[in-house]
Amino acid sequence: MxxxxxxxxxxxxxxxxxxxxxxxxxxxxxxxxxxxxxxxxxxxxxxxxxxxxxxxxxxxxxxxxxxxxxxxxxxxxxxxxxxxxxxxxxxxxxxxxxxxxxxxxxxxxxxxxxxxxxxxxxxxxxxxxxxxxxxxxxxxxxxxxxxxxxxxxxxxxxxxxxxxxxxxxxxxxxxxxxxxxxxxxxxxxxxxxxxxxxxxxxxxRPELKEAVIAADTDQTVYTRAFDIAQRFDWPTRYGGRALVNTFTTSWADRTDALQAAVTDELTAKIKQARVDADLSLAPVYAGESAGLxxxxxxxxxxxxxxxxxxxxxxxxxxxx
Structure with a gap:
């Protein structure tokens, strides 16, 4: 090659x-x-x-x-x-x-x-x-x-x-x-x-694509909150940039508190939100260029x- x-x-x-x-x-x-x-x-x-x-x-x-x-x-x-x-x-x-x-x-x-x-x-x-x-x-x-x-x-x-x-x-x-x-x-x-x-x-999913198209450059956030809530074992030095939503408004800057508060119920809720394309809770990973x-x-x-x-x-x- x-x-x-x-x-x-x-x-x-x-x-x-x-x-x-x-x-x-x-x-x-x-x-x-x-x-x-x-x-x-x-x-x-x-x-x-x-x-x-x-x-x-x-x-x-x-x-x-x-x-x-x-x-x-x-x-x-x-x-x-x-x-x-x-x-x-x-x-x-x-x-x-x-x-x-x-x-x-x-x-x-x-x-x-x-x-x-x-x-x-x-x-x-x-x-x-x-x-x-x-x-x-x-x-x-x-x-x-x-x-x-x-x-x-x-x-x-x-x-x-x-x-x-x-x-x-x-x-x-x-x-x-x-x-x-x-x-x-x-x-x-x-x-x-x-x-x-x-x-x-x-x-x-179509709902996620529409959300990216609708977002502006200042409507994303870098956070570990989604990984913590889903109990994914991503190394702590890596976060993810996603569109802001109700979940990130509550937890994006409070990851230490989220780590202590996460429950089986919350984990299941976030994972189900991804299945249902509930964009108030599910992550939509996208960069600041979503505004472009x-x-x-x-x-x-x-x-x-x-x-x-x-x-x-x-x-x-x-x-x-």
């Missing part, structure tokens, strides 16, 4: 779809790749082998190249999830949220390129030391899980000075202007989540809307 830089260079639009568990399935991954980007499938901590094989099978059947993203912290309890994903020969594997070292040899044996999402300089240095092929800089404005301490542009500049390996930029990259900005800084591609979470091929997503689109339309990035890059050349 080609190296990561070659994979990205072959894209007609330098966009990689973030592997959002619960949103980025095989249909979305295939649609992004067909549209000129690279689609990724998200494998969550509660995924099953059957689900992984089903979603990867959809992407593989399309004939398009695709990638897979997994959570290192949960793989020791579910190592078969990685095995199932590798059966379908993804071209890129994201090993994030923990130490990728125990899994690198297995992934490398398939020829896939390995990236790791990082949210601080220290995480970037550690991932480079582990030997990943490239980094995904994800700033605190990004949707879903990650670090909540540094925003995208400061972190991107810092990491680009740290390595000559390919760096992708995520967190707030949702328009052609945003893509041009991170490419001009030195990223090889944008790592895009929220716009694709709301598109037609996403696994998100203003209409229903297909993945191909999302990618087409990024096309003017070349015009913005050309316009910036007036300063050279």
């Amino acid at each position: 080609p190296e990561l830089r070659e994979i990205v260079a072959a894209l007609s639009t330098p966009i990689v779809g973030a592997p959002m568990a619960g949103a980025a399935g095989g249909r979305l991954a295939a649609a992004i790749s067909a549209g000129g980007g690279l689609g990724m499938i998200g494998v969550g901590n509660v995924a099953t082998v059957e689900q992984v094989r089903a979603e990867c099978g959809i992407a593989a059947a399309s004939g398009e190249r695709f990638g897979v993203g997994l959570m290192c912290w949960s793989l020791p309890q579910n190592p078969e999830l990685l095995d199932a994903a590798l059966e379908f020969e993804p071209i890129v594997v994201s090993l994030s949220f923990g130490d990728p070292r125990p899994h690198l040899a297995k992934v490398r044996a398939t020829g896939a390129a390995v990236v790791a999402q990082v949210g601080t300089r220290a995480e970037a240095a550690d991932a480079l030391d582990a030997g990943v092929d490239g980094l995904v800089v994800r700033g605190s404005e990004g949707g879903g899980h990650g670090r909540g301490v540094v925003s995208t542009l400061p972190l991107l500049q810092q990491v680009l000075d740290l390595t000559d390996r390919p760096v992708l930029a995520g967190g707030g990259v949702a328009t052609a202007r945003g893509l041009a900005a991170v490419l001009a800084a030195g990223a090889v591609a944008g790592w895009v989540g929220t716009p694709f979470a709301a598109c037609a091929e996403s696994l998100f 997503v203003d209409r229903a689109r297909t993945a191909a339309q999302v990618l087409a809307d990024f096309a003017p990035f070349r015009d913005y890059l050309r316009a910036a050349q007036r300063w050279t």
Whole structure:
């Protein structure tokens, strides 16, 4: 398989779809790749082998190249999830949220390129030391899980000075202007989540997509409250950015109190809210760029809307 830089260079639009568990399935991954980007499938901590094989099978059947993203912290309890994903020969594997070292040899044996999402300089240095092929800089404005301490542009500049390996930029990259900005800084591609979470091929329920489209940039919150309430064992350094709702108004900034107050009843209530799409209680993971997503689109339309990035890059050349 080609190296990561070659994979990205072959894209007609330098966009990689973030592997959002619960949103980025095989249909979305295939649609992004067909549209000129690279689609990724998200494998969550509660995924099953059957689900992984089903979603990867959809992407593989399309004939398009695709990638897979997994959570290192949960793989020791579910190592078969990685095995199932590798059966379908993804071209890129994201090993994030923990130490990728125990899994690198297995992934490398398939020829896939390995990236790791990082949210601080220290995480970037550690991932480079582990030997990943490239980094995904994800700033605190990004949707879903990650670090909540540094925003995208400061972190991107810092990491680009740290390595000559390919760096992708995520967190707030949702328009052609945003893509041009991170490419001009030195990223090889944008790592895009929220716009694709709301598109037609996403696994998100229609109610969740509509909520993302309706939200503004200041209507998200970074919190561990949803993980605490559902008793998920996410490492405490990772929170998640989601749309504000009744639950976050009560608990987003009171996670210590929530930790002490959580009950079986509350856990069941939040999990059922996800099933019922009760958006007053259920998490809708999305980044600050939700305010830049203003209409229903297909993945191909999302990618087409990024096309003017070349015009913005050309316009910036007036300063050279």
